[in-house]
Amino acid sequence: MITTLIIIGLLVITYFAFTNFYPSFGGDVSKKQKAVYAKSEQFRDGKFNNTNPVPKDLSFTETMKLVYAFFTTKVPNGRPKEDLKAVKIDSTTIANYTGQARMVWFGHSSFLLQIDGKTILLDPMFSKVAAPLDILGGNRFNKEFPLEIAKLPEIDAVIFSHDHYDHLDYKSILKIKDKTKHFYVPLGLSTHLKAWNVPSHKITELDWWQNTEFKGLNLVCTPAQHFSGRKMNNGQSTLWSSWVIQSKTENIYFSGDSGYANHFKEIGEKYGPFDLALMECGQYNEKWSDIHMMPEETAQAGIDVKANKIMPIHWAGFKLALHEWTDPIKRVTKKAKELNLEVITPRIGEQIMVKDSTNTYTDWWIGL
Template structure:
């Protein structure tokens, strides 16, 4: 009997080790590649970048001092207010109708930052993340508050996939691999991120790497890589790839996607050079006094939208993952108040709900019953 119990423990321990090994098997690939070691051509381009100094990319705009230790009371607040940072019930989802891409500007926000934008008959997918957790390990990291409204395999063919930076909640290896197999579109990325994509099996001919203010034409659309105030890194090493925002311009219509960014004066210059914009996709969540320069708050998002010359603001970077201490619905509540006070047009769709910028629905406060 004792031998039987010992054998059972050994088998159970082996099974646990095997399960742990399976869960961790993709972690080395998830961490990506240091781009300076991925080839001489890419390394030379990176070193020539005005944003690259002393071995890392930097924000050229002045930065305040980030809080180096957790703010007083953060641990207590994390434990005490957990329920406020997630929805009180199921998040309502919508399934967008299939059909031809809009001849104007139409957007489908799938949750967090993932957004499909149709502009003058073309489709652009921003920061696609379909995984359950934005993490290198399947068992760790924040879980989704809602499923994706559409399975990845049911997406229509897109014309371009644009990535803002390499953090896990914006660049997801599993999603990239699926899109590589199911789609034909190129990936437009800031400098250095092509090294990650190549490791994950994206062919080099489908990767377009750009520095700030460089541009490329894809499917009749002009893509301009523009500035953001953020940082990068998939390991403890930071800023070995560039981060940014995107201008997407058709013959007559324009869209701006801010990616992740703190507020900075450069939005006025982007608006003057590339705007005005029919639609801005602005991050409004995951802000904190502990990191004031890397995520803007809702009032700053309105400021940036006005600087850009935006006509309609669609908030992103909220609702799907808990990445900061603020209550779940606070970003859109603050945004709605600020927009009304400053006569700014916004739309707050449910995940999966299609928005035509020429006939945008009124804000109906659908999130209020969940906060």
């Protein structure tokens, strides 16, 4: 018994020492910050909360069962048969672009947006594994990106939805922080950026329904139904969100990660209709459907936010759930057809014109 307790004690000490000193885990929200966040309607009992009472707090045993199932269950067609090939972009066509609003998908939930003469990144995650250490996760589906990250031009703004590893990545921040003018994040997330030496004056934190003006653009931090945390002892210490990005002529919605709930209708009523909605669709399971939508719910959420067309995101990047890698796109396109909702399905790197009314994308995932 004594030996067992000693081993457990050493493991706990090792865990806390490792998470405190290894930079990928980010920072910890201070008591002073918590006092400020207490003004938020979402902050109660020392942490951020969803409007609905989710997610359910899992016991240690339940968590271990999920982890065991994830690492031991064999999923047929869980990954593409080969690496997904990205459509390549010439860096010279990105710098100083002043044309109509357009986007480029880097896979999963990462985008380059060029709008109103500005270059913006959404949830830029460029590492091969969505985890604090490479040994803790599987490689992403695309080895190469449309453009080498080192060749990205100066970035006017970066927008993050929450602090999970498949969205906020330490190594990616190191690659872009010196060429980025400003970061826009939900409450608390600045803690991680500051820990990675991003200056405070380059960070703006927003609560749900708060907005800010950025060089003629209106950026609105809007609700999502999700959760946060980068280690076992800091869950819900930072807020999660979706975003509305508006120019004088374009209106874009970025869902971040979210379960299906009434906030989609609220956002649609306040800020819709949208030219394009980037909607989470992937890494789901009935056991955690309160924090990740099922594909059919993704299509309905597109209707709720009053989107002229949607693009399914959060798929074709990483294997983070126990479904086939093509299941999200098959199911959401089927449901969207029933709802008479347009779905666009560009390849990684393929140009997306925000206000384009023609859909010429192919079912490129077939056979892969």
